[in-house]
Amino acid sequence: MKETLLLTKHMRDFPENSHNIDVYEKNNGYSALKKVLKEDNPENVINEIKDSNIRGRGGAGFPTGVKWGFLAEDEDRYLVINGDESEPGTFKDRILLERDPHQLIEGVIITCFASNIKKAFIYIRGEYAKPARRVQEAVEQAYEKGYLGDNILGTNLSLDIVVHLGAGAYICGEETALLNSLEGKRGEPRLKPPYFPAVMGLYNKPTLVNNVETISSVPWIINNSGKEYAKLGVEGSTGTRIFSLSGHVRTPGNFEIEMGKSFGEFVDTFGNGIKDDKKVKAYIPGGASAPWFTGDQLDIKMTIDDVANAGSMLGSGAVVVMDEDTNLVYAAKSIVSFFAHESCGQCTPCREGTTWLEMILERIASGRGRLSDISLLVDVCDNISPGLSWPPKMTTICPLGPSAVSPITSLLDNFSDELMKMLPTKIPIAQ
Amino acid sequence: MSWDNELLERAHKIIELYPQKRSALGPLLYLAQEKDGFISDDSIVEISNLVDITEVQVKSVSSFYSMYKEEQTGTYLLSVCKSISCEINDSRSVINSVKEFTGLENYETDQDKLFTFEEVECIGACGGAPAVQVNYETVEGLTPEKTIEMCEWLKNDKPEIIVADQLQNKFGGTKSFDWAIEDNTGSAYTVPGFQNIGTAKEKDN
Structure with a gap:
């Protein structure tokens, strides 16, 4: 198993100065932009993206070309890059922002050319100060060289990019919450319909919201064609994907691979196995929102559809490995606490439910649990996500609430003995 | 204390980046925090004037995000x-x-x-x-x-x-x-x- 470097090639070729515009240009940078400006056919660009079958890399996996096709006509349209990467386990956009900001900027310009957009925002989470500085520096270099501003490279194309810093709210990764945040409001997800910002987005104008990794893929697709991109990976999960590997592996990191290999092979090859030669007890295949797989399920293939069919999701591409000595009740509590902290507070089942789940798990983890806590957990989970099925049913505006249910169903389905072990046996069931 | 000219100048430059003033609210809250180490009531008044929304609207936003602090931070x-x-x-x-x-x-x-x-x-x-x-x-x-x-x-x-x-x-x-x-x-x-x-x-x- 080898890496296939499309998005992370330039940063590997020129590790010390891949962020510099001169170095980027010398390594074929901005050639895709020049190509589309020369051909001057926006429709072709959209068709290449459609041909590539690339699906959004933020977590939902929506086909990018289809999303672009939805963009409604209007004089003012916007592109917003979602760089609010906050899903626990995920740090792949961080490397793209920090080490190859021009690849993203080139992708932004091409996207805006294709969709006749004159203003783009790159929304970066507040904690990513260093990545945001790199991107801003690169934006300034691009203005100086005439890639941004009025009459880009002597054409009629004009585009401004504003880099905007968030302020510590995971929920702003949800695209409508992100738009509210960018409008200077609380980062609360909007009621649907309208389902797509492409119809009604920023300032109620048609808006494309795309992930950093998705748009960073655009220059390669334009240079090599959508069909070439679609040859990589497998059907339904074309191209490469940057997986963030963390947890109890020997060598964590970001690895760009074609989708389709098994998690076990991935962990062995790139993680170099588990520290101290321990066994895998459980792993999270796609960020903290995703239900866990057990150490016996390492043969599942890393594709969007395979993971979905096995009852979880590839999500943001964050693989977190937990070894045989991990206390999974603590692990679940950590994840539930995350969602309780990050709940925006709009929907009662999520606001109250996640807090209750956190308190119950806290009680169990501290050794004061009750047998009845199990049914209480299930009851609260059921109020957030009726039936505890996968994909989750929702009683909330966005999927944050149901995400807090995932670690609990994972515990109950596969590791209920661990939960039971933490309940004192001598204490009678509380009334 | 109200904002001095240097801070106001920076605030106006930020506001110009956006099609609508209110979008500058987040960045302006960072200026407020830089000034006092937290979001003071005076800064809330200042910002509400700068972006033409009420003080309560500013507070509602500043209290939502965890990086805007309501109490003074250390160095x-x-x-x-x-x-x-x-x-x-x-x-x-x-x-x-x-x-x-x-x-x-x-x-x-x-x-x-x-x-x-x-x-x-x-x-x-x-x-x-x-x-x-x-x-x-x-x-x-x-x-x-x-x-x-x-x-x-x-x-x-x-x-x-x-x-x-x-x-x-x-x-x-x-x-x-x-x-x-x-x-x-x-x-x-x-x-x-x-x-x-x-x-x-x-x-x-």
């Missing part, structure tokens, strides 16, 4: 991650060593206004767990011992500008990925160091 904001990858890589021990050194509990600031300590959710440094941010500059792969050393260094040397790369070189361990590019810019406040809000500061060598 150094120590944010220790406790989310899943850090949790299973013993972030508890890093949290305990910060608590022990500073004598602070979660969200507390010491009397000298030197340190503010907080336990935070995922900061995107999962491959380098456990990780900490000092004034939003990341250091990865910490141990309890190195954490104490870092706190001692902050206390004794009182660096004016915090730079992620310097922290990492001095105290860090395993990183999420190769940082590769040398960097000398950081933050001088309990606000992210970022050009568009005028808080990115370069360190002299």
Whole structure:
């Protein structure tokens, strides 16, 4: 198993100065932009993206070309890059922002050319100060060289990019919450319909919201064609994907691979196995929102559809490995606490439910649990996500609430003995 | 205290970046925090005038986001991650060593206004767990011992500008990925160091 470097090639070729515009240009940078400006056919660009079958890399996996096709006509349209990467386990956009900001900027310009957009925002989470500085520096270099501003490279194309810093709210990764945040409001997800910002987005104008990794893929697709991109990976999960590997592996990191290999092979090859030669007890295949797989399920293939069919999701591409000595009740509590902290507070089942789940798990983890806590957990989970099925049913505006249910169903389905072990046996069931 | 001309000038420059004034609200709140170390009532009045919304609307936004602080922060904001990858890589021990050194509990600031300590959710440094941010500059792969050393260094040397790369070189361990590019810019406040809000500061060598 080898890496296939499309998005992370330039940063590997020129590790010390891949962020510099001169170095980027010398390594074929901005050639895709020049190509589309020369051909001057926006429709072709959209068709290449459609041909590539690339699906959004933020977590939902929506086909990018289809999303672009939805963009409604209007004089003012916007592109917003979602760089609010906050899903626990995920740090792949961080490397793209920090080490190859021009690849993203080139992708932004091409996207805006294709969709006749004159203003783009790159929304970066507040904690990513260093990545945001790199991107801003690169934006300034691009203005100086005439890639941004009025009459880009002597054409009629004009585009401004504003880099905007968030302020510590995971929920702003949800695209409508992100738009509210960018409008200077609380980062609360909007009621649907309208389902797509492409119809009604920023300032109620048609808006494309795309992930950093998705748009960073655009220059390669334009240079090599959508069909070439679609040859990589497998059907339904074309191209490469940057997986963030963390947890109890020997060598964590970001690895760009074609989708389709098994998690076990991935962990062995790139993680170099588990520290101290321990066994895998459980792993999270796609960020903290995703239900866990057990150490016996390492043969599942890393594709969007395979993971979905096995009852979880590839999500943001964050693989977190937990070894045989991990206390999974603590692990679940950590994840539930995350969602309780990050709940925006709009929907009662999520606001109250996640807090209750956190308190119950806290009680169990501290050794004061009750047998009845199990049914209480299930009851609260059921109020957030009726039936505890996968994909989750929702009683909330966005999927944050149901995400807090995932670690609990994972515990109950596969590791209920661990939960039971933490309940004192001598204490009678509380009334 | 109301904002001086220098701050107002920076505020107007930020507002110009956006098609609608209110979009500048987030960045302006960072200016407020740079000024006082928290979002003061005076700044809320100032910002409400700058972007033409009510004071309650400003407060409603500032209280929503965890990086805008309602109480005064110390010189150094120590944010220790406790989310899943850090949790299973013993972030508890890093949290305990910060608590022990500073004598602070979660969200507390010491009397000298030197340190503010907080336990935070995922900061995107999962491959380098456990990780900490000092004034939003990341250091990865910490141990309890190195954490104490870092706190001692902050206390004794009182660096004016915090730079992620310097922290990492001095105290860090395993990183999420190769940082590769040398960097000398950081933050001088309990606000992210970022050009568009005028808080990115370069360190002299």
